[in-house]
Amino acid sequence: MAVSTTTVEEHRTEAPPSLLHQPKAVWAVAFASVIAFMGIGLVDPILKPIGEQLDASPSQVSLLFTSYMLVTGVAMLVTGVVSSRIGAKKTLLLGLGIIVVFSALAGSSGTINEIVGFRAGWGLGNALFIATALAAIVGAASGGVARAIILYEAALGIGIAIGPLAGGVLGNISWRAPFFGVAALMAVAFILIVILLPSAPAPEHKTSITAPFKALRHRGLLTVAITALLYNYGFFTLLAYTPFPLDMGAYAIGFIFFGWGLALAVSSVFLAPRLQKRFGTLPTMMAALALFAADLATMAVFTNSKPTLIVCVVLAGLFLGVNNTLITETVMISAPVERSTASAAYSFVRFVGGAAAPWLAGKLGESNVHAPFWVGAVCTLVAVLVLSTGRKVLAHVDDHDPAPHSADEAAAVTAGSD
Template sequence: MGSSARQGVAAWAITAACLIVFMGIGVVDPILPEIGHQLGATPTQVELLFTTYLGVMAVMTLFAGNIGTRLGRRRVALLGLALIAVFALACGLSGSIPALAVFRGGWGLGSALFTPTALVLLLALIGHAEKAIMRYEAAIGLGMSMGPLLGGVLGSHGWRFPFLGAAALMLLALAAVAVFVRVPEKREPVRPVGDVFRAYRHPAFLAVGITGLLYYFGFFLLLGYTPLFLHLSTLGLGLTFFGWGLLLGLGSTLLAERLLHRVRASRIVIGALAGLTLLFVLLGFAPLASGVKIALVVLSGTLFGLMNALLTTLSVEVSHMPRATATSAYNFLRWLGAAAAPVTSGVVAERLGAPVPYAFGAVAVALAVLLMALAARPIDAARSSDPHVH
């Protein structure tokens, strides 16, 4: 097998592992109400399963780049997959919300090591930044669609089964990366963690990062809180978010690729964020039938997928920093926003009423629209000056 063919196989192995890892995020979605019912947990306690996962991811992404430099990208990817498999199994065997929250935090540690490393590996294996990012986002979209479906099907037999199924799939991903991925490790200097924060000195990159923080607050509010809001069966939730995830993948690949070559990136982001602001208002406060709200959730996957691809692309292209540093800096902010959303939605719903979390989502995304409108010119200028764009 030639060198280019080996690289192609390695890139597909990383892609498949990304898909499986992101299945692990969505697999919890359909079983949240059942976990709450079986373990006698409040909405806030149930949402901790997302918040601990995402909070650990946010903090650990600051160190993932340096860990990858010290140990090698491949080793870190394998370590991340192994940790996910172990903690997914632990979740399936646990019997209380505190234990589940702790084990989900461990799962987040594994994901924090794997996900930024996987993007750096794909960028190295594929070479073309935009193609690598589209591949990465397509894997995320498919994973986020298949995860809820797996959770819905297995969860209809008991809430433990989706965790056990996820652990088995992670072991398959671990085996695929161990066998097929052989990447020459370049000797790179270990950069201080402060380099991540220096990336924020670039105004265009800081604007993209804060937009990501606000946007992912909305993203994970919808993903984490909506299962408690819709009052569907486990399988019904699985099917709903399966459809949402399919459109997420479509938006992050075909739609994003076509629009990026026709329209300025900042304009697409502003339009998509404005659409999501309206979505949150309609979901929470419009007098719509439940079937219409389910359809809105599914269709929103297109805008969410488009935003995922656009912000990831912009974070790489406007930073003028090494890609590993830019990836860590962007991921820290986006996972920070993501971690705040689930537990905030639980507290707000308990104290102010079930629809009110969507008002918080609408405000967060509307602030992102304002920020992107103010920063549009420097962002487009920074992107056009990046040699990798052309």
């Protein structure tokens, strides 16, 4: 009996702490992460109401995505420079403060051009925040890096899923309400991080702004970045243009894209690792992108069928979730450079290069409702071809453990997430 008791006690001692048993600082950053990622799909349900009330065309309204993406992409080049000089906590607070100001200004706007401009400012704040959030969670979490990443991925998935839903509920009141809602929630997150997240000394190593450009000399990283640029065209065509042919209320659009976000979250966390283990990283990515291209082509053929569009939007979440997870992991090991540098280079190419997609989709849709989906499908198919050319230079991706092993490396993952 004594031996048995001792064994049980030893087992209890060695048992890892609960995933949910985390310091308050971790939950403060996780909460802010949920709100930050809500911003991706928050405006989806209110695109049409904004266009109607401010007398703006679909292409003009789609600039809300274009300005956001363009500034986010460019800002990714400087997030490492900033955080390596002022530290993670100050970078998080700077990003949150910028989001609070510009989301509130967007809600107070009187013209479409003002909203577009304020969304650009929002993109700067979001880049500073998301590029630093995971590093902060890793630094404060208990249970190791792997558990911290699970918490972050959960926050990301929740934010992407409930963003459109919150936008639909608040947008049903007024198109201004989602913007003010984000400002209020981010202000709460700002206060929580000020109080709960311990300050840390600025890192000794300072990142150079030229490092991401030098990293793109590596063919493997460049191949993945161009692949992401091309499929991002299809991704943001789906996100920014689909509400117009659906022609439904903010509440309905919110629920539809909630289904999309939920499918994306589930497939990125649960489905992607299983498929990767069974079929390999590159084959799984190419299959997911090919299925997404087929999905967009179906939307192009049946643009006038709302049930078809709804089903295709939700299915797209499954394909995008798998691809997003695997392409982010591939970026981390695609070139012999620091992971944060690789991620900054990759994010710059895919965001800046794909920033024109929402505007172009809206412009094409004004002449032909089917054209945006066709172009998105073709771009995504070309992404498959580009990725296939990198089979040799990326053959090593399944021979490595892509999970980051330090707080600095972990921070790189965030910049590669959608």
